[in-house]
Amino acid sequence: LIPGRQAGWRAGHPGRQTIRLLFSPAQKVTRIRLHFEETAVERLQEYVLQWSPGHDEPYREIVRQQWNFSPTGSTVEIEDHEVDLPAVALLELILEPDLNNPGAFAVLRSMRVA
Numbered sequence: 001l002i003p004g005r006q007a008g009w010r011a012g013h014p015g016r017q018t019i020r021l022l023f024s025p026a027q028k029v030t031r032i033r034l035h036f037e038e039t040a041v042e043r044l045q046e047y048v049l050q051w052s053p054g055h056d057e058p059y060r061e062i063v064r065q066q067w068n069f070s071p072t073g074s075t076v077e078i079e080d081h082e083v084d085l086p087a088v089a090l091l092e093l094i095l096e097p098d099l100n101n102p103g104a105f106a107v108l109r110s111m112r113v114a
Helices: none
Strands: 017-037 043-052 060-069 076-096 110-113
Touching: 017 043, 017 060, 060 076
Parallel strands: none
Antiparallel strands: 017 076, 017 110, 043 060, 043 076
């Protein structure tokens, strides 16, 4: 997830993964862009974006979405979420790489937060 690098991020083990960003102090967030790519296997991915205004505060869901990847069809998913979050202390991306196969690995090409 480092700018200028093409590889992106791939989970070290299969199954559900959580990427958590911590902001101190809390930050205003207006846009979250996610880029997923899968060219090798067919899978049904689900992701959840959620945020919290403080470390002891409950999370608030931004979006929950599913996407079907297919090597012979849809290999890229790009989501550009415009939000108005005044003070984000925690931002989480929860990835379920394949709802039908617990042995699948999560892959994320890029994540940008502004």
